[in-house]
Amino acid sequence: MSQNPEPQAPLPAAPSTPTPPPPGELMDPQAAFAELSTLVVGETPLSQVLARVAQLAQECVPGAEEVSVTLLENDRARSAAFTGSLAASLDERQYEGGFGPCIDAAQTGQVVRVDDTAAEDVYPDFAAVAARQGVRSSVSVGMPMPQRILGGINVYRFDTGVLDEDAVNTLQTFAAYAAVALANHSLYASSMALSANLQLAMQSRAVIEQAKGVLVASLHCTPEEAFSHLARQSQHANRKLRDIAAEIVARAGRG
Structure with a gap:
């Protein structure tokens, strides 16, 4: 014998955006x-x-x-x-x-x-x-x-x-x-905007650290001397430090 299904609780109403007041009436x-x-x-x-x-x-x-x-x-x-x-x-x-x-x-x-x-x-x-x-x-x-x-x-x-x-x-x-x-x-x-700038800064820092590692290995120098080398190249070429670093890392990768 079939049984009647138990009544289910009604689903909660979906949230709605406020409706404008009727014409001629002001909103509270x-x-x-x-x-x-x-x-x-x-x-x-x-x-x-x-x-x-x-x-x-x-x-x-x-x-x-x-x-x-x-x-x-x-x-x-x-x-x-x-x-x-x-x-x-x-x-x-x-x-x-x-x-x-x-x-x-x-x-x-x-x-x-x-x-x-x-x-x-x-x-x-x-x-x-x-x-x-x-x-x-x-x-x-x-x-x-x-x-x-x-x-x-x-x-x-x-x-x-x-x-x-x-x-x-x-x-x-x-x-x-x-x-x-x-x-x-x-x-x-x-x-x-700050988050985007921080993310860019972290990316720049990472590539600079990679470039320093490349220079330490190729020039047999300390990390501090490698950074000074990067800074001098940046100033002489009037280019951003991270761009110089990125080129050094890219050349090392191709070698």
Whole structure:
């Protein structure tokens, strides 16, 4: 007689990526902060990290209609990510002139507001261009990054009214979390570069030691004298020591 199979426990659900909020609804800022703190760095290209930063800011900051991320490196500014072409265009106009809210926010780490593009006297050129494009106000917040790269997040609004104090506070907190994500990415890239350099150094050391061994045997000298011989050849030929060593090892191998 057949028996009914015992019921099995349901399989655990596969982990899923956070879903965007329904249209018209804002994402909980705490959820956005949590995602920023766990953004995968290293394997994820920086461009994708920054694109997600811009998207999250748009989804969790009340009144953020278009968002861009400014990076300043070696005094050169660029929009590394943006949620709309207008934000990128307005950023680029500021970069071309070397003056504007997004640049000043990134350089100083401060909040720079333009509450009315039709009556702005600090950034009149930017405001005039923005107003012609239908932008009513903007807020730029610097990211507190201790690296050689400076950054900021820029919010553009088309509707009347400005970001209120709570929204600006949310944007500032968001910028701090975003800065951590970017700093982690920068540290990872630096670590990978250091690892590659160390690996190259170890390879160079190995071939130099091999060349010293060849010279000790052929010149009947000490290891110290063999190294001095390598160093003199490197200086006279104006070539790297490891390249001279590699040639000596290669010649010995062919002999």
